[in-house]
Amino acid sequence: MRIECIAIGTELLTTGRLDTNSLWIADRLSRMGLSLHRKSVVGDDLEDMQTLFREASLRSDLVICTGGLGPTFDDLTKETWAEVLEDPLVEDPRVREDILDFYRARQHIPPESNFKQAMVPSQAQALRNGAGTAPGIYWPGTRSRPQCRVLLLPGVPLEMKQLWEQQFEPLLAPLAQQQVLTLRVVVGSTAESALDERTRPLRARHAQLSWTILASITHVELVARSSDPAALELARQDLQTLLGPDLVCAGNGSIEETVLDLLRSRGESLAVAESVTGGLIAARLTAIPGASQVFLGSAVAYSAPGKLSLLELPEELIQTHGTVSEATTRAMAEAVRRRLGSTWGLATTGNAGPTEDPLGPGALGTVFMAVAGPQNTKSIHYTFPGARSDIQSRTAAWGMDLLRRSLL
Ligand code: ATP
Ligand code: MG
Numbered sequence: 450m451r452i453e454c455i456a457i458g459t460e461l462l463t464t465g466r467l468d469t470n471s472l473w474i475a476d477r478l479s480r481m482g483l484s485l486h487r488k489s490v491v492g493d494d495l496e497d498m499q500t501l502f503r504e505a506s507l508r509s510d511l512v513i514c515t516g517g518l519g520p521t522f523d524d525l526t527k528e529t530w531a532e533v534l535e536d537p538l539v540e541d542p543r544v545r546e547d548i549l550d551f552y553r554a555r556q557h558i559p560p561e562s563n564f565k566q567a568m569v570p571s572q573a574q575a576l577r578n579g580a581g582t583a584p585g586i587y588w589p590g591t592r593s594r595p596q597c598r599v600l601l602l603p604g605v606p607l608e609m610k611q612l613w614e615q616q617f618e619p620l621l622a623p624l625a626q627q628q629v630l631t632l633r634v635v636v637g638s639t640a641e642s643a644l645d646e647r648t649r650p651l652r653a654r655h656a657q658l659s660w661t662i663l664a665s666i667t668h669v670e671l672v673a674r675s676s677d678p679a680a681l682e683l684a685r686q687d688l689q690t691l692l693g694p695d696l697v698c699a700g701n702g703s704i705e706e707t708v709l710d711l712l713r714s715r716g717e718s719l720a721v722a723e724s725v726t727g728g729l730i731a732a733r734l735t736a737i738p739g740a741s742q743v744f745l746g747s748a749v750a751y752s753a754p755g756k757l758s759l760l761e762l763p764e765e766l767i768q769t770h771g772t773v774s775e776a777t778t779r780a781m782a783e784a785v786r787r788r789l790g791s792t793w794g795l796a797t798t799g800n801a802g803p804t805e806d807p808l809g810p811g812a813l814g815t816v817f818m819a820v821a822g823p824q825n826t827k828s829i830h831y832t833f834p835g836a837r838s839d840i841q842s843r844t845a846a847w848g849m850d851l852l853r854r855s856l857l
Contacts, residue, residue, distance in 0.1 A: 453508075454512075455488070458492070458517060493524075536570040539569065547584070628676060634696055659673065719792070756777070795819070801844075
């Protein structure tokens with residue numbers, strides 16, 4: 450089924466408003482195993498709408514529109530579609546009654562313009578709007594375009610969502626034949642291209658699945674889709690074997706959730722000393738409910754004096770090695786572990802830019818991470834590209850991933 454989504458509203462073409470409705474719709478469709486082939490945004494302009502609606506009605510099996518169903522002069526979606534589909538509007542007494550009820554409940558008299566919303570195309574059905582006065586409109590096919598279904602939803606996100614869930618999903622369900630299942634695996638401390646190359650033979654062996662690879666600053670995701678759960682499970686097992694400790698988790702998890710789960714299952718705790726990440730690791734850990742069971746706290750020891758006083762690092766250490774150094778980072782991890790009495794200590798230092806640090810040895814993008822544990826202290830260093838916030842986010846994620854690897 451070829452499905453397209455059209456967001457209507459001049460404000461959506463400016464920076465003032467984002468078209469979030471189509472993102473929500475894409476998500477709801479994907480839960481039913483359906484996907485969008487195309488989406489567009491069009492302003493409240495009669496000719497632009499006519500052209501786009503005509504094209505959409507010829508190329509798609511389902512067109513989903515949001516916005517422009519209101520009572521004002523610039524709300525033209527329904528009228529324009531009725532014209533394109535050659536279907537006249539007639540008053541629907543049930544919708545008129547709904548509008549009167551809506552205003553009666555609020556002890557108001559409806560403005561005459563509101564009854565424009567009681568006009569329903571003759572071959573369409575009106576879908577009751579529980580949160581507003583504009584009903585949704587659904588053509589399950591028309592005499593002029595029998596192959597094309599058209600759904601019109603209000604623009605107000607709350608009304609749009611209610612209408613979709615309560616009225617439209619039951620109509621769509623029989624058309625979504627097969628549930629498509631998704632396998633998502635998160636891979637840490639790796640580059641997209643490296644993961645692409647490494648998994649190429651595996652993806653070729655599981656070529657009946659549809660694969661995508663998604664890189665973000667903090668991790669890479671590999672996603673496989675199929676309607677066959679057994680095929681997905683085999684791919685998951687093969688990925689686990691291939692990726693070993695590089696695989697963070699399968700499913701909806703993240704690096705920080707995995708770290709917290711591992712600590713919890715081992716009955717262990719964590720303290721963090723953050724320089725270059727400035728509290729980002731603590732923020733990401735504490736975004737997860739229940740983190741306090743295992744995460745004791747974080748010292749944002751950002752400056753050299755901060756490192757001396759918060760972590761009681763010896764002054765000679767910083768004088769000899771500098772703040773951005775392996776020795777200092779290791780000492781920070783050990784110190785925070787000792788001071789908070791945790792099983793593990795994690796520390797970061799680095800130069801996130803935007804300029805080279807004339808005092809430190811750290812070239813732009815140089816970062817150090819260290820994990821101090823009951824047996825020993827491990828450390829690594831990288832040079833990350835990108836803007837300041839990218840370097841900070843990546844250091845937070847890769848630092849947590851270093852800890853995760855130590856916990857395996
Ligand atoms: P109303 O009856 O309120 O006029 P409507 O169906 O005519 O509803 P619009 O006037 O187009 O809808 O939009 C109403 C509100 O919903 C506006 O605040 C608008 O910015 C917001 N909105 C419209 N379309 C979208 C969209 N695609 N994504 C997010 N918000 C949207
Ligand atoms: Mg409007």
